[in-house]
Amino acid sequence: MTSSAPIIAVDGPAASGKGTVAKALARHFGLPHLDTGLLYRAVALNLLRWGGDPDSEFAAVRACDFSQIDFDDPELRSEMTGGVASRVSVYPAVREALVQRQRDFAGQPGGAVLDGRDIGTVIAPDADAKLFVTASPEIRAERRHAELTGLGLAAHYEDVLIDIRARDERDSGRAAAPLVQAEDADLLDTSEMTIDAAVRRAIALVEARLKRSA
Numbered sequence: 385m386t387s388s389a390p391i392i393a394v395d396g397p398a399a400s401g402k403g404t405v406a407k408a409l410a411r412h413f414g415l416p417h418l419d420t421g422l423l424y425r426a427v428a429l430n431l432l433r434w435g436g437d438p439d440s441e442f443a444a445v446r447a448c449d450f451s452q453i454d455f456d457d458p459e460l461r462s463e464m465t466g467g468v469a470s471r472v473s474v475y476p477a478v479r480e481a482l483v484q485r486q487r488d489f490a491g492q493p494g495g496a497v498l499d500g501r502d503i504g505t506v507i508a509p510d511a512d513a514k515l516f517v518t519a520s521p522e523i524r525a526e527r528r529h530a531e532l533t534g535l536g537l538a539a540h541y542e543d544v545l546i547d548i549r550a551r552d553e554r555d556s557g558r559a560a561a562p563l564v565q566a567e568d569a570d571l572l573d574t575s576e577m578t579i580d581a582a583v584r585r586a587i588a589l590v591e592a593r594l595k596r597s598a
């Protein structure tokens with residue numbers, strides 16, 4: 385892959401700020417951006433609406449149908465949908481059903497930024513730049529809690545922290561495409577960083593990688 389049409393992979397745990405960083409990178413480098421978590425959330429939302437059982441791999445695979453999904457639907461971003469997304473994403477057949485769509489996005493001629501859990505390891509292992517964005521569970525829970533209450537939703541910090549820890553365990557512990565830092569990814573721990581500082585550091589890390597691969 386040449387640096388004129390770069391693929392940038394951004395991975396990390398829930399509420400680490402990877403989406404914020406990925407969107408800013410896309411703006412900075414003039415690239416299209418895909419939040420791959422939305423694909424797993426779409427499967428989860430189908431399942432919830434159809435009354436399917438998240439413990440059934442068969443039902444989850446049937447829910448890999450985006451024909452009725454509006455990607456602007458606010459329900460996609462709910463905590464309930466995110467929790468079910470992390471359950472259906474453990475199934476290899478669900479992951480398999482979503483791979484090609486993500487690889488097609490990554491492979492478009494002008495380059496792309498994708499964020500998720502397995503972008504640098506499975507979807508685009510040859511990406512030109514890879515970031516692993518993280519922060520402590522407590523900081524991530526604070527940020528998610530502030531986000532939810534800011535939207536006027538009732539949320540308790542302790543519950544959010546429990547949910548974040550459960551999500552970390554499921555995403556990192558599954559056999560298929562677990563959340564793990566790719567060997568050639570740069571680590572960006574945003575625990576002590578403002579959004580501006582995290583974005584500036586992300587741009588600097590990616591620019592350095594692109595220069596090296598030019």
Ligand SMILES: Nc1ncnc2c1ncn2[C@@H]1O[C@H](COP(=O)(O)OP(=O)(O)OP(=O)(O)O)[C@@H](O)[C@H]1O
Binds near residue numbers: 404577580
């Ligand atoms: N460095 C930071 N300092 C403070 N708040 C931040 C920082 N980075 C992100 N945030 C805020 O934290 C929340 C979560 O960020 P974001 O949505 O980017 O995380 P994410 O990793 O993409 O989450 P997920 O994929 O689990 O939905 C948002 O409200 C965002 O504005």
Ligand SMILES: Nc1ccn([C@@H]2O[C@H](COP(=O)(O)O)[C@@H](O)[C@H]2O)c(=O)n1
Binds near residue numbers: 425466499502
């Ligand atoms: N590449 C990815 C992206 C997401 N997931 C799973 O989906 C859940 C929701 O993702 P968000 O980024 O929107 O929070 C997440 O907890 C993962 O289980 C995935 O497996 N791979």
